[in-house]
Amino acid sequence: MSDRKRTRGFRGLRVTALCAAGLTAGTVSVLPAMDDRSSARAADFDFDRGNAITDVLWSRVGHVIKTQVSPKGNDATLVFRIAAMAAVAQFDAIAPYRERAVGLYSDLGRRPASEGATNRNKNIALLYASYRVYQSLVPAASGEWREMISSVGLDPDDDRENTTSAVGIGNMAGNAVVRGRAHDGMNQLGDEGGRRYNRQPYADYLGYRPVNSAYKLTDPSHWQPAVVTKGNGVFQVQQFITPQMSVTKPFSYDSPKQFVPPPPHNSDYRHNEKGYREQADQMLAASAGLDDRKKMIAEFFDDKFRGIGFSVGMIALNKHASLDTFVEHTAATDVAGFDALITSWYAKYKYNAVRPFSAIRFLYRGKRVTAWGGPGKGTVTDMPGEEWQSYLDVPDHTEYPSGSTSVCASAAQAGRRVFGTDDITLSFRFAKGSSLTEPGITPAADTVLSWNTWSEWVSQCAWSRVLGGVHFPSAVRASQEFGPKIGDRAYELVHAHAEGKARPIG
Structure with missing residues (x-):
């Protein structure tokens, strides 16, 4: 399939996805063609002209996070932690291909001009960086993350780390962000407070206790947990997330x-x-x-x-x-x-x-x-x-x-x-x-x-x-x-x- 046909085909998919979401997409820009080519096969995505964040990640990540983390998309703390870590990993992954940039969590040097700071390399690098972050933060969706990478012709088992390939750079950038934020206070690993066994990711280790119960407001100035239900006969008392x-x-x-x-x-x-x-x-x-x-x-x-x-x-x-x-x-x-x-x-x-x-x-x-x-x-x-x-x-x-x-x-x-x-x-x-x-x-x-x-x-x-x-x-x-x-x-x-x-x- 030619680049032109491949681009047209995927842009059609993207516009369909946006319309299904209810957003008016407006004019979607297509970046100019780049010279460098890698051996990665892109089934639908145009690595040379596209934007892997909008063309690949957008249509998949939201659905997975809503399924695994926040069904209504309104649990802000975990949703935005995932978003921020992925975004930083993406920035760090393309930094070696920019003129001056240095990553927030890694300094992977500068790729020589002869190699080509191409859109293709940037897209490959940021996809692998995102993949490493998502696998760490939402491991229950491992199969879906693997399929996301495979869907554009990349190998989810390619875990090499080097600064001479887009894959290696992406893996290094993503893994550096994962390491850098593993103990940032959110208790992602469930081991804060010295807990060794039966770890509970994201559990409260500060010991918060509400002043009021869900059934009696003894102090009207302070928070009261609500009793919530999905209409299925099950009623639950809220916990401070x-x-x-x-x-x-x-x-x-x-x-x-x-x-x-x-x-x-x-x-x-x-x-x-x-x-x-x-x-x-x-x-x-x-x-x-x-x-x-x-x-x-x-x-x-x-x-x-x-x-x-x-x-x-x-x-x-x-x-x-x-x-x-x-x-x-x-x-x-x-x-x-x-x-x-x-x-x-x-x-x-x-x-x-x-x-x-x-x-x-x-x-x-x-x-x-x-x-x-x-x-x-x-x-x-x-x-x-x-x-x-x-x-x-x-x-x-x-x-x-x-x-x-x-x-x-x-x-x-x-x-x-x-x-x-x-x-x-x-x-x-x-x-x-x-x-x-x-x-x-x-x-x-x-x-x-x-x-x-x-x-x-x-x-x-x-x-x-x-x-x-x-x-x-x-x-x-x-x-x-x-x-x-x-x-x-x-x-x-x-x-x-x-x-x-x-x-x-x-």
Whole structure:
């Protein structure tokens, strides 16, 4: 098959995948042909002109992570750790083929011009680097990761490590990131706290215990685990997911204490009952005012793959970024998001703030409220306060600040720095009835969300958490304040490595 036919065929597959996801892809750039050829056989993917991240990884990784890690894509800590480690590995894998770049976790030298810093070599290297990271982080999906590599004609058993081949460079870059982050505080190996036997990956080793039980709110200022169900008769009590994220090592700064927001004073019922009640009433007003568009905004950003990770990638793709720039953008934005979550979790652990559902049920028990009445009910005026529920599933961690907003705000700032502008092109179409909360009902007609600036995108990301009923306005405002500062740090870290002005971490 000729390169031209192969490219056309795969681009058709890519556009189909994007349309199935609901995203408007816009114009997809094709990089100019390169000279170097390797012996690797690409069945559908054009190594010389394509982008392996968008053309190979996008269509596979999200599905696997949702299957193995986060079914709804909203468990932010693990999702963004995987994203950040893969993005850094991809950056490090192509560094030897760039003019000055040095990896964040490895310095693999510079490949000579005679060898050719080709798109082919870069794509092969970043695929193997990604493969090593995914195999380490999600070993249960080993068969799918192997098939991912095999599908483009590469050998998943080729584990050589050298600096004279794209395969060897990719393996070295990926393995270096895996080693460098194995004991970063997230407890990936389940051995933190000195545990030797029956290890439990990502288990809490800090000893977090909630102030309130799921069945009694003894302190209305602090987090209460929710009782959750999938509608199958099984009811479970939430556990604070990965509280150790609060002590995990960031990529781009030393300590989250540098950015931690002030206490959430409106959540202090004992000392500020007026503010406590005001923010609860704000949530009730947002719930009562939900319409189809607001519901779709809430659902869009709740899915960390589609609403944040995939969107940020599409923004770069719609700017016709070269492979080098795309990889740099991905590394900067994913590092920004992960590092912002560390600060968010530090504050969540420190302040242990109450969620809206607990506050509203506490304040309005035995009283009638006006709010969204549940799937298909619309806004009702006679709901018992103790039956109030957020439109989105309540996350299994404390309220303040908003982790999702911190990721959006930090990633947007890193993206602005990469491209030097606030302007973006991004749109998303929700098909009629495609809601996850109200399937077959919402939206009543096809609904398009679109953004022309990073600022608009961040603003909607922040407000989506209020619309979804899972965060008070003060939580999203706090994240909008510190998020961009971390975005700047992440961009400056990655850019310094791109320019060869920094040495590997560690």
